[in-house]
Amino acid sequence: MSLRHALLGLLAERPASGYDLLKRFDTSLANVWPATQSQMYGELSKLAAAGLITVSAEGPRGRKEYTLTDEGMAELRHWLTETRPQRTPRSDTLLRVFFLGVLPREQATAYLTGLMDHSDEEYEALRALERSIDWGEDQLSVYGRIALEYGLRLNEMQREWARWAADRLR
Amino acid sequence: MSLRHALLGLLAERPASGYDLLKRFDTSLANVWPATQSQMYGELSKLAAAGLITVSAEGPRGRKEYTLTDEGMAELRHWLTETRPQRTPRSDTLLRVFFLGVLPREQATAYLTGLMDHSDEEYEALRALERSIDWGEDQLSVYGRIALEYGLRLNEMQREWARWAADRLR
DNA sequence: GGGGCCATGTAATCGGTTACATGATTGA
DNA sequence: TCAATCATGTAACCGATTACATGGCCCC
Numbered sequence: 001m002s003l004r005h006a007l008l009g010l011l012a013e014r015p016a017s018g019y020d021l022l023k024r025f026d027t028s029l030a031n032v033w034p035a036t037q038s039q040m041y042g043e044l045s046k047l048a049a050a051g052l053i054t055v056s057a058e059g060p061r062g063r064k065e066y067t068l069t070d071e072g073m074a075e076l077r078h079w080l081t082e083t084r085p086q087r088t089p090r091s092d093t094l095l096r097v098f099f100l101g102v103l104p105r106e107q108a109t110a111y112l113t114g115l116m117d118h119s120d121e122e123y124e125a126l127r128a129l130e131r132s133i134d135w136g137e138d139q140l141s142v143y144g145r146i147a148l149e150y151g152l153r154l155n156e157m158q159r160e161w162a163r164w165a166a167d168r169l170r
Numbered sequence: 171m172s173l174r175h176a177l178l179g180l181l182a183e184r185p186a187s188g189y190d191l192l193k194r195f196d197t198s199l200a201n202v203w204p205a206t207q208s209q210m211y212g213e214l215s216k217l218a219a220a221g222l223i224t225v226s227a228e229g230p231r232g233r234k235e236y237t238l239t240d241e242g243m244a245e246l247r248h249w250l251t252e253t254r255p256q257r258t259p260r261s262d263t264l265l266r267v268f269f270l271g272v273l274p275r276e277q278a279t280a281y282l283t284g285l286m287d288h289s290d291e292e293y294e295a296l297r298a299l300e301r302s303i304d305w306g307e308d309q310l311s312v313y314g315r316i317a318l319e320y321g322l323r324l325n326e327m328q329r330e331w332a333r334w335a336a337d338r339l340r
Numbered sequence: 341g342g343g344g345c346c347a348t349g350t351a352a353t354c355g356g357t358t359a360c361a362t363g364a365t366t367g368a
Numbered sequence: 369t370c371a372a373t374c375a376t377g378t379a380a381c382c383g384a385t386t387a388c389a390t391g392g393c394c395c396c
Contacts (some may be wrong), residue, residue, distance in 0.1 A: 346392080347391085347393100349385085356383085356384100357380100360377105360378080361378075365373085366373080366387075
């Protein structure tokens with residue numbers, strides 16, 4: 001149930017409408033916690049009903065601007081400091097590795113070299129994202145940069161691991 | 171919908187009952203694709219209904235032994251070679267990083283050093299797992315070892331990244 | 341005999357995905 | 369005026385989680 005916390009986190013920065021949040025998701029959090037439009041509007045309603053956010057303004061076209069309440073901020077801080085991630089992240093990619101034995105060796109190797117290529121592409125996409133962002137001194141810049149570094153290192157690691165694994169099969 | 175492929179993959183090695191598969195999950199695939207008992211029995215019924223596996227024997231206590239059919243093997247090969255993972259993996263851990271700015275700096279640092287410790291523990295747990303397994307020449311040994319290496323490298327990377335990030339906050 | 345394990349299943353709930361539906365406003 | 373964008377919502381479905389439920393078999 002982390003989408004609610006993602007929304008609280010974004011609203012901690014500044015008030016926003018569902019539509020605003022949707023766009024900010026796509027350009028920042030989508031890489032670590034994808035969410036759909038349907039889900040976000042539903043979650044915002046629930047958060048408002050729970051008193052963690054409130055409708056602070058209404059604009060044209062039925063636009064509703066949400067603002068974090070004190071309770072919402074308390075919940076956000078609680079989530080950050082008192083709770084630990086509990087679910088093991090699922091990896092579709094790694095699951096396949098377990099079963100590569102049912103393929104002829106050359107196809108197994110092809111899977112691994114495919115992963116190398118994919119890691120390279122992801123790495124470059126993150127570099128491009130890094131260049132496209134106007135990094136300031138604000139908090140989301142500082143921590144967003146740290147999260148992006150994680151992605152860069154992850155893809156480097158993945159490429160080297162896939163190279164090692166492909167070599168090992170020979 | 172990867173649980174079905176995980177089950178097909180395990181049954182490709184040898185026939186097994188739901189109960190067998192449950193235990194084999196816990197000792198091998200649980201780190202990349204956790205699944206509950208309820209889910210597995212349900213999925214096995216669906217796979218049997220779809221003709222990808224069949225009940226090849228019935229034992230005491232209502233035990234049903236499932237065997238992969240040719241269609242099941244074809245589906246497994248198709249999944250391995252023709253499809254790519256599509257969902258972005260969600261990371262609860264990384265999501266929090268984006269919002270560390272709402273905490274006083276020392277608490278943000280504490281979160282990162284906590285991640286370092288956690289990575290060390292995970293690393294050691296994987297090393298212990300590695301020692302506890304009787305690595306043979308069979309396919310699941312070869313590829314299981316490769317998957318485990320991924321986990322080791324991931325945790326190493328994560329520890330170094332967290333160290334770097336904590337330093338950066340100073 | 342009885343405790344522990346083997347073995348399978350159902351029901352309720354939840355978070356997430358896909359698709360559908362609707363309409364207001366703005367700017368070229 | 370009309371296309372693009374802003375803006376919110378509903379409904380159906382699916383996979384995953386939690387809890388509950390049941391009973392047979394084996395060995396001490």
